[in-house]
Amino acid sequence: MANGFRLFPLAPGELRRSDPDIAPAQSTIAWIFDTHGLPVEKLHQMTAAGQYGTLQEKGARGMRRWVVSMQYSRMGDRRYGLPYCPLCLREDKIPFFRLSWRCCLNSHCTTHGTLLIDRCTNCNAPTWPSLCVSVGEYERTWSAPHQCPRCNADLRDGESGADAGLFGQLAPVPSINLRVVLNQDLEVSAKSYGDAMWILCQLFVRKKSAAQITKYSPELAELIQELRTHNARCVEEFPLELRHQLTSHVHKLFDVWPQRLAEFCETNGITAVHISQDRWACPDWLEEFVQKYLCVQKRGIGLNEVRLVCDQLDAEKEKVTKAKVAKKLGASNAKAIDQLLNRRRDASYEELLQFVASLKVCALEKYYRQSSGEVRQRDALILLFAILSAEPLAEVSKWTRLQCMNRLTAFQANDTGDIATARCIVEAIEALLVQYDSPDDWQLLEKHSAPESSYFRGFKDNSVPQRSLQKTMAYAMRTFDVRLMRSITVFRL
Secondary structure, three states: OOOOOOOOOOOOOOOOOOOOOOOOOHHHHHHHHHHHOOOHHHHHHOOHHHHHOOOOOOOHHHOOOOEOOOOOOOOOOOOOEOOEOHHHHHHOOOOOOOHHHHEOOOOEOOOOOEEOEOEOOOOOOEOOOEOOOOOHHHOOOOOOOOEOOOOOOEHHHOOOOOEOHHHHHOOOOOOOOOEEEEEOOEEEEHHHHHHHHHHHHHHHHOHHHHHHHHHHOHHHHHHHHHHHHOOOOOHHHOOHHHHHHHHHHHHHOOOOOOHHHHHHHHHHOOOHHHHHHHHHHOOHHHHHHHHHHHOOEOOOOOHHHHHHHHHHHHHOOOOOOHHHHHHHHOOOEOHHHHHHHOOEOOOOHHHHHHHHHHHHHHHOOOOOOHHHHHHHHHHHHHHHHHHHHOOOHHHHOOOOHHHHHHHHHHHHOOOOOHHHHHHHHHHHHHHHHHHHOOHHHHHHHHHOOOOOOOOOOOHHHOOOOHHHHHHHHHHHOOOOOOOEOOOHHHOOO
């Protein structure tokens, strides 16, 4: 199974493109067990999932994480395949590709200490199984694992000759049982160390963080520029030699933990923002590092400074958000920012009155298209009824006209103190109902009086779309405090 597709027998119904190392199908395991009698536990240990433990389900944009892909590719710029050690293949009675070679964090042979190879040394073709330059080139070809399918050269005759260097002294993820000692107080699993390595490698790949490193560390500019020429999205998509350069540098950042990595981040202006895309996958010990060293907490920021930045964004006609204010002030966290810009979940009575008045104005505006005005009137009525009844918008939008009238009559007849606060809402509803029940629409009015028909009609008699309600509500609240949540739940009687 370690030799990839086309080089092992396929179970009935299995696709040629499947990768049994990462996600072996239960039907395949059962078929091999029935055919060859190998125990299920042993078969599982022959896969990447069995060797490395539970891999991350998905990496960047759906790619498997830190496992070199062996799927077909029609992209001519990726002329590399699965890594191999010619010395190991030469010593095998039956040559086979090791599972550890598929790990993108491993760029050397743990037995011979030399760099692996990911192409034929004779014709420079990708090794097989590989990310093929052309699918048709190998479509009807069957080759032994140690044979180049293009020139038939024996891969065992190749010579690496290059020493793995510093990175060759440690294979980060050769086995899930390995433990990595970072310092005298911290020992982590190989799996979590591999995750941390992958996340830090991505700092050199992603544009935002790579630009920071290029700006403040010119000695790394050449490496980052070479990474960009390959237009890859994650570390496992680079050729082996380039992966070796990248992982070698990142591996050094874990020396003298955590001081060296902290110095690197401070020098290059790397903050928690730069790893936010991968932060969900951070192991606990790396998350503690991020919280302590990368979450910028600038002291001495007052309320007046935050207000000035908000006014500046207003003058520039920019939307005032917590992220933009924090960026202007050079901090990702400050008490004054939280105090002024944290979201509020409850509107004041004055804001309720302002919202009702704003809804009424935008619903009674004259629109070029009649249907646009009807949509605004419909949405405004649903929002107002939802505030009065404290029921979800999805339920209110299904009410019949009879239900609406009964609910409105109940509120009009209510003599308790609640009606005093709701009087403006009732008056707005009464004004909008006159417009919504237009004299030219008697047939529709009669139709919507039926118990089974909704009073609030959507296009082509469909239900009212929630996005339309949200759009109308956001428009009515466009001048409101930016901290107030744009939700109907903030307006409660």
